[in-house]
Amino acid sequence: xxxxxxxxxxxxxxxxxxxxxxxxxxxxxxxxxxxxxxxxxxxxxxxxxxxxxxxxxxxxxxxxxxxxxxxxxxxxxxxxxxxxxxxxxxxxxxxxxxxxxxxxxxxxxxxxxxxxxxxxxxxxxxxxxxxxxxxxxxxxxxxxxxxxxxxxxxxxxxxxxxxxxxxxxxxxxxxxxxxxxxxxxxxxxxxxxxxxxxxxxxxxxxxxxxxxxxxxxxxxxxxxxxxxxxxxxxxxxxxxxxxxxxxxxxxxxxxxxxxxxxxxxxxxxxxxxxxxxxxxxxxxxxxxxxxxxxxxxxxxxxxxxxxxxxxxxxxxxxxxxxxxxxxxxxxxxxxxxxxx
Amino acid sequence: xxxxxxxxxxxxxxxxxxxxxxxxxxxxxxxxxxxxxxxxxxxxxxxxxxxxxxxxxxxxxxxxxxxxxxxxxxxxxxxxxxxxxxxxxxxxxxxxxxxxxxxxxxxxxxxxxxxxxxxxxxxxxxxxxxxxxxxxxxxxxxxxxxxxxxxxxxxxxxxxxxxxxxxxxxxxxxxxxxxxxxxxxxxxxxxxxxxxxxxxxxxxxxxxxxxxxxxxxxxxxxxxxxxxxxxxxx
Numbered sequence: 001x002x003x004x005x006x007x008x009x010x011x012x013x014x015x016x017x018x019x020x021x022x023x024x025x026x027x028x029x030x031x032x033x034x035x036x037x038x039x040x041x042x043x044x045x046x047x048x049x050x051x052x053x054x055x056x057x058x059x060x061x062x063x064x065x066x067x068x069x070x071x072x073x074x075x076x077x078x079x080x081x082x083x084x085x086x087x088x089x090x091x092x093x094x095x096x097x098x099x100x101x102x103x104x105x106x107x108x109x110x111x112x113x114x115x116x117x118x119x120x121x122x123x124x125x126x127x128x129x130x131x132x133x134x135x136x137x138x139x140x141x142x143x144x145x146x147x148x149x150x151x152x153x154x155x156x157x158x159x160x161x162x163x164x165x166x167x168x169x170x171x172x173x174x175x176x177x178x179x180x181x182x183x184x185x186x187x188x189x190x191x192x193x194x195x196x197x198x199x200x201x202x203x204x205x206x207x208x209x210x211x212x213x214x215x216x217x218x219x220x221x222x223x224x225x226x227x228x229x230x231x232x233x234x235x236x237x238x239x240x241x242x243x244x245x246x247x248x249x250x251x252x253x254x255x256x257x258x259x260x261x262x263x264x265x266x267x268x269x270x271x272x273x274x275x276x277x278x279x280x281x282x283x284x285x286x287x288x289x290x291x292x293x294x295x296x297x298x299x300x301x302x303x304x305x306x307x308x309x310x311x312x313x314x315x316x317x318x319x320x321x322x323x324x325x326x327x328x329x330x331x332x333x334x335x336x337x338x339x340x
Numbered sequence: 341x342x343x344x345x346x347x348x349x350x351x352x353x354x355x356x357x358x359x360x361x362x363x364x365x366x367x368x369x370x371x372x373x374x375x376x377x378x379x380x381x382x383x384x385x386x387x388x389x390x391x392x393x394x395x396x397x398x399x400x401x402x403x404x405x406x407x408x409x410x411x412x413x414x415x416x417x418x419x420x421x422x423x424x425x426x427x428x429x430x431x432x433x434x435x436x437x438x439x440x441x442x443x444x445x446x447x448x449x450x451x452x453x454x455x456x457x458x459x460x461x462x463x464x465x466x467x468x469x470x471x472x473x474x475x476x477x478x479x480x481x482x483x484x485x486x487x488x489x490x491x492x493x494x495x496x497x498x499x500x501x502x503x504x505x506x507x508x509x510x511x512x513x514x515x516x517x518x519x520x521x522x523x524x525x526x527x528x529x530x531x532x533x534x535x536x537x538x539x540x541x542x543x544x545x546x547x548x549x550x551x552x553x554x555x556x557x558x559x560x561x562x563x564x565x566x567x568x569x570x571x572x573x574x
Contacts, residue, residue, distance in 0.1 A: 220466060252462040252501050254402035298400060298446040298469035299412075315402075 003195065003238050004164070006123055007075070007102045008334045014074045015321050025258045025287055027073035028314045030101075031273045033264035034059040034092060035081040040108055042142045044172055044212045046204020046274075047081065057265040064092045067263040068101055070283045077104040077128070077260075079273075084111040090118035097124045104128045106168060110147060112154035121162040128197065129155055131167040133175060133183050141172065141212075155191050166195040166238055172212040177225035184226075184235050195238035198226075199309045200247070202274045205302075216305050220249035239309065241329050243316035247307060251316075255296045255303060259314020261286055271295045273310040275302055350387040350489075351555055352378060354476050357517075357541075358394040361548035362555060368392070368480060372452070375479030382487040389428070390484040390491045391555055395544045396472035397455050397505075398497035399465040400446065405500055406543035408443035408551060409471045410436065411493035416450050416478045419468075425490040428558070432492055435554040446471035448493055450478030454512050456505040465501065472497060492558065494551060496544040499537065506533035 011028065018026040035058045038048045048055070059067075068076050076096050083089050084107050096103050105119075106128045119125070129151055132141040138148040158165050167187050171180060180198075187193045200223070203213035214222060226232075227248055237244065245251035257272040267279030268286040272295070280286050297303050303311075320326045352368040353359035359367045366381070368374040378390065396409065403409070410432055415421045429445075436443050449470035455461055464473060477493045484491040499505055508523045508530055524534055 216466065216469075249466045250462070252399070252401040252465045254400050293442070293444045296400075296402070296444075298465075298471050299444055304469060 003334050004123065005334055008331075010074050010100075010102065011317070012321065015317070019321075025292070027071050027259060027261045027283075028317060029075040029077050029260045029310075030068055030071045030073040031260050031262040031310060032059075032064055032067060032076050032078045033080050033262060034064055034078065034083060034089070035086050035265060037085050038080060038082040038108075039085055039110055040082065040142050040144060040147070041208070043209035044141065044170065044201045044204070044207050046202070046206040047079075049206040054265065058086055058088075059263075059265055061088050061091045061095055064263075065095045065099065067283070068096055068099060071261055071263070073101075073261070075102045075104065077106060079106045082108055082111070084115045090115070093119060093125060097122050100124065102126070104166070106130065108142065108147065109151035109154040112151075113157050116154075116158055116161055116163070119163070121164070123164070126164045126166050126194070127158055128166045128168050129193075131169055131183060131187065132172070133169075133179050134186060137175065137179055137183075141170075141174070152191065155193065159192065164194045165191075166197060167193050168197045168199070170199055170201045171214070171219070171222060171226070172201045173214050173218070174212060175222070177222055177229070180226045181229045181231060185231055188234055188236065193236075195236045197238050197309060198247075200305075200307045202308050203305050204274070213305065216307065219247070219305070219307050223247040224249065239313060240316040240320050240326075241333055242319055242326055243309060243313050246312055246316060253312050253315045253319070255306070255311035256314035256318065257295050257311060258287060258290070258292060259317075260310040274306060274308060275300075348386070348388045349556070349558060350378070350381060350390045352381075352390070352392050352480065354392075354394045354474075357545065358548060361545040362393045362552045363549075364393075368476065371475045372479055374476035375483050378480050378483040379486065382483065382489060386487070387489055389558065390480065390489050391494065391558065392477055392480045392491070393494045393548060393551070393555055394474065394476070394496075395498040395541070395548070396448065396474040396495035397461065398471070398500040399449065399455075399461050399468075399473050400444070400471040401465070401501040403444065403471060403497045403500060405497055405540035406547045407497040408436070408441060408547050409448060409495045409497065410443050410445045411448045411477065411495065412445040413447040414450065414477050414481050414493060415447055415468055415470060417452070421447075422478075422481050422485065424492050428490055428492050432494070432554065432558060435557065436551070439550075439554060441551060441554070444471055448477050448495055449473045451475060454505060454509060456507075456510045458502065458504055461501045492555075494555060496547040496551075498540055498544045500540075503536070503540075504533075506530040506537065 036050045037055045102124050104126050109129045132138045135148040139145050155165050200219040201213050246253045262269040262273045270277045270290050320330045351364040352366045354370040356367050368377040447470040449468045455473050472495045481491050
């Protein structure tokens with residue numbers, strides 16, 4: 001199964017409503033970071049280099065729900081940090097589901113098996129497990145042995161309990177297309193995950209190892225190789241076909257930074273999930289006071305090597321809605337559980 | 341060029357139609373001839389500032405016809421780049437904002453031949469990240485730099501990234517409108533494309549006209565010293 005029909009319909013309805021209202025900028029996915037604290041220190045991560053007082057600050061469930069209501073996006077992706085480190089994460093998730101939000105609970109899965117009894121399977125909840133490669137590559141990327149095996153075990157248990165499980169793979173310079181292919185085959189064939197997300201790593205200036213990041217032309221080449229393997233037909237992505245075209249350089253796109261607004265312990269992050277040019281206290285201020293046209297590929301040097309789904313999937317979704325042909329293509333993908 | 345108030349502006353546009361929109365009488369010609377033209381103009385009458393304004397092909401897919409691009413980086417097909425003098429660039433930015441003119445500050449790519457297909461535009465966008473593509477900006481900048489004159493480039497999107505140009509324009513190199521018209525009349529199947537292009541041109545020229553007062557005022561507003569060392573080549 002690809003993107004669930006219920007979610008696809010809800011997002012389409014939401015988009016239509018925004019168009020009818022004449023809204024120019026509206027969020028699709030709220031990136032909720034209820035904490036920056038993590039139990040890993042991955043070499044390509046730029047999220048966890050905050051000072052201790054910030055790392056010790058957690059958003060309360062009420063703050064998380066208020067952020068979801070304030071922003072109004074139909075989808076909430078809970079990231080961080082490691083969300084399962086948050087002592088009230090189950091409460092946060094339950095409250096968001098109560099508000100009819102499609103929740104993607106992102107996790108490295110180290111604490112997942114222990115947390116599963118506190119969570120309830122729901123068509124609104126997807127557990128999104130971070131998987132950068134098979135055992136050796138993944139453990140190297142997260143800089144700790146045994147994490148891959150823990151994640152695999154947790155995915156199996158979550159599936160057994162009836163949870164929807166997807167994976168999120170970041171492609172780095174060290175990831176060979178064949179390795180990514182083997183990982184996707186494993187995730188689909190052995191673990192039977194409901195869907196996969198894939199994105200090139202963003203070259204966070206704060207990341208401890210700057211050598212792991214691909215430059216834009218390399219990204220395009222790498223994704224062309226990955227997505228040209230014959231097995232691709234079996235892979236179920238939680239992406240629009242247009243976004244996958246974009247990754248292969250077949251589709252020109254500009255970033256839609258406001259599509260995935262980020263609420264963290266520091267406030268609403270300006271302008272996007274990956275770049276922190278300051279924080280504002282309200283979502284309205286974020287949307288109205290940010291100079292959005294200053295950001296994007298070609299406009300800001302920090303966007304040069306960014307092809308991440310948090311910036312471009314919103315563009316792809318909007319373009320899909322605007323084109324009947326692309327709409328049909330994405331619809332078929334949703335119905336048959338594969339990307340056309 | 342000394343520090344202080346710049347007063348001698350050379351505002352050029354590639355074609356008479358673009359020149360009329362930005363209210364200048366200085367047409368530098370389309371394509372590579374623009375370089376020689378600006379070089380000759382600077383030899384005859386030294387200037388303090390060169391501004392090129394005109395239309396361009398859109399590469400940034402978020403830009404519709406009529407979108408204004410303030411060049412923050414000019415690049416040619418070989419990847420060489422030049423950056424405008426910072427004070428000038430900021431001044432233009434402030435002026436556009438003060439007039440509430442929507443614009444993006446991005447890169448402009450200069451090529452030798454028209455970029456005609458969507459696939460070409462996508463490839464150039466992926467490679468250079470330039471918001472627009474034209475055939476003169478780089479040459480004009482080179483001429484200005486050769487004379488030690490600061491420059492600024494402003495372009496307005498004519499054909500967006502999602503649109504291909506009509507086939508008869510594929511070999512266009514700045515011929516007069518009458519020649520193009522003769523060619524078009526012989527190809528009725530291209531008339532719809534030209535009709536669309538005409539509408540896009542109207543929108544683009546309207547934006548050029550709107551920005552014209554800000555461009556003309558640039559030369560008289562420059563109050564910070566011009567730092568020529570900021571004009572760099574890779």
